[in-house]
Amino acid sequence: MTAATLYIDGCWVAPTHRNRFSSINPATEMKIQLLAAASPKEVDKAVTAARCAFEGDWGRTRGSERAGFLEAMANDLEHRAEELALLEVLDNGKPLAEAERDVADAIACFRYYAGLARELDERQDQPLELDDPRFSCRLRHEPVGVAGLITPWNFPLLMAAWKVAPALAAGATCVLKPSEFTSLTALELGHTAHAVGLPPGVLNIVPGLGGEAGQALALHPEVDKLAFSGRPVTGAKLMGGAAADIKRLTLELGGKSSLIVFDDADLDAAVEWALYGIFWNQGQVSSATSRLLVQEGIADRLLERLVEATRDICIGPGTEPGVQMGPLVSASRYSQVMDIIAQGKQDARLLTGGRRPPGLLSGYFIEPTIFDEPHTGSPLWRHELFGPVLSVKRFKTDEQALEMANDSLYGLAAAVMSSDLDRADRIAGQLRVGVVWVNCSQPTFVQAPWGGTRLSGLGRELGTWGLDNYLEVKQVTQYQADAPWGWYQR
Numbered sequence: 001m002t003a004a005t006l007y008i009d010g011c012w013v014a015p016t017h018r019n020r021f022s023s024i025n026p027a028t029e030m031k032i033q034l035l036a037a038a039s040p041k042e043v044d045k046a047v048t049a050a051r052c053a054f055e056g057d058w059g060r061t062r063g064s065e066r067a068g069f070l071e072a073m074a075n076d077l078e079h080r081a082e083e084l085a086l087l088e089v090l091d092n093g094k095p096l097a098e099a100e101r102d103v104a105d106a107i108a109c110f111r112y113y114a115g116l117a118r119e120l121d122e123r124q125d126q127p128l129e130l131d132d133p134r135f136s137c138r139l140r141h142e143p144v145g146v147a148g149l150i151t152p153w154n155f156p157l158l159m160a161a162w163k164v165a166p167a168l169a170a171g172a173t174c175v176l177k178p179s180e181f182t183s184l185t186a187l188e189l190g191h192t193a194h195a196v197g198l199p200p201g202v203l204n205i206v207p208g209l210g211g212e213a214g215q216a217l218a219l220h221p222e223v224d225k226l227a228f229s230g231r232p233v234t235g236a237k238l239m240g241g242a243a244a245d246i247k248r249l250t251l252e253l254g255g256k257s258s259l260i261v262f263d264d265a266d267l268d269a270a271v272e273w274a275l276y277g278i279f280w281n282q283g284q285v286s287s288a289t290s291r292l293l294v295q296e297g298i299a300d301r302l303l304e305r306l307v308e309a310t311r312d313i314c315i316g317p318g319t320e321p322g323v324q325m326g327p328l329v330s331a332s333r334y335s336q337v338m339d340i341i342a343q344g345k346q347d348a349r350l351l352t353g354g355r356r357p358p359g360l361l362s363g364y365f366i367e368p369t370i371f372d373e374p375h376t377g378s379p380l381w382r383h384e385l386f387g388p389v390l391s392v393k394r395f396k397t398d399e400q401a402l403e404m405a406n407d408s409l410y411g412l413a414a415a416v417m418s419s420d421l422d423r424a425d426r427i428a429g430q431l432r433v434g435v436v437w438v439n440c441s442q443p444t445f446v447q448a449p450w451g452g453t454r455l456s457g458l459g460r461e462l463g464t465w466g467l468d469n470y471l472e473v474k475q476v477t478q479y480q481a482d483a484p485w486g487w488y489q490r
């Protein structure tokens, strides 16, 4: 079946060419749907529609009006939450319980930005105190214009929500290009927009290939702002392209995050968060704590428990009850991770996993895998593998743990487990990352800033920072008519 899968200017439109791509169920390797791939011409139509909508009424709406649309979108998504979660499992492979949480988080994201859209009305024309009484100044927060939103496949609906909701709240218009591996739930956002009567052109969705649709969107001169989540190599390309017309840019890129367990940590909690930190979403999480740094005194006990618990993880299609880990997203990701595991055996001791699980003959399944003591130059330790692979190293002192954690090209997140909260706080202050978790790993909140340092990206999403990404701040400065001043005619 080929659906008319481009949502442009408020309509589902048939593509003008024959370029197609398939969405594949990673648990079965079977085709779910054939989708139209947007060509640069169609991306141009979508951007033009977004520009017209922005220059028309949408760019001048009040925040409270936009909040109404965002709340209606949240309600519509909530109404279809079950269906959306199932679609996410089929398209991406994640366990159903995780997909349900993603959908709930996406709904919460729309509700949260509805609140911020309303507050934006109160933030307009706020006075700014100047050090010269002859002038008064007030600030306006104005939408950035047309936002190009390019998303990855690991949290398809949620990553779209993280961008679409704040962009609409700010009064920007959007062209969303979801990942070619997982376009289905992002397309459902088009149905939601339609159902709630979002004006035509305010949200456009153009599935397609990165090098075609993605590139056309990223380089389009009528796009004012680009928000991207994906690999650093793609982010660097976008940054280069954005330089030509000084596009505003937010980049949420990869990570190689450490979970540091001190020997005064609660052992049960450390095992739990270590497992969750690397194996949820099959390790396909930018902030996954794929490096485990354990203090020597606790290392043997922790590893024994961790390996045992890892072997108990239930793997299978995400739709099956009790499944804790599903397949990787695609055949190419499966081969890449398997290759790294094969090479990794030369760099470190394999403690568990590393194979296709027995009994799962099709689907992109990989056992949860733990390597012990890779050398620090090994790809296992240095690179983002984006799969269910944990590497463990031991340390003696706090300073050594910090040095090892900070010795990374990335700087997205880190986690610290210790019963000494002063120590945890001191370590948190010295980690060169955007997110630190203490005595936990991975919880993410729509109110809190998300983003990293170095190769992990540029800027922050979520919270008020997420809204500010789609706003320009304007100062309006006025001379007080009765004030004594003049430059040429004193």
Ligand code: NAD
Binding pocket: 150, 151, 152, 153, 154, 155, 159, 177, 178, 179, 180, 208, 209, 210, 211, 213, 214, 215, 216, 218, 229, 230, 231, 232, 234, 235, 237, 238, 252, 253, 254, 255, 285, 286, 287, 384, 386, 412, 451, 456, 457
């Ligand atoms: P990717 O860079 O391959 O693709 C991401 C998106 O960019 C896709 O929609 C793709 O089609 C598009 N794209 C590819 N080439 C393009 C080009 N030349 N121009 C414009 N668009 C292009 O990344 P991926 O494999 O989909 O996602 C995995 C990566 O995303 C990991 O590195 C992960 O850490 C990162 N990620 C980061 C965050 C975060 O919040 N920091 C969140 C999710 C994913």
